[in-house]
Amino acid sequence: MTHDIEHSVSNGTFVVVWAVLLALTGLLVGVSQLGTGVAVWAMLLVTPLKAGLVFYYFMHLKYEGLLLKAMVFVALATLVVFMGLLFLDISFR
16 A cells, blocks of 8 residues: 655654653653652653654654554553553562
8 A cells, every 4th residue: 555645744843842852851861860669650651652752743653544543552552551560560579
């Protein structure tokens, strides 16, 4: 299946998304100074958001159909749930 439509995203959009990713990375670095428990939960919450931004803008998921978007969301949500359960298991040993 080929896509004949070319989607163009302005450079300004890429710069804004990059700045948001940079700010979220700075947030994670700052939160990591507060302690391991807080840092782990911050990573579990912020990292999927960052991955979603990368998928949506840089990998052009924005222009895909609803089914593909839903499948990516379910995959990321499943990953977050399993990582959260893993960290809960480790923290209560």
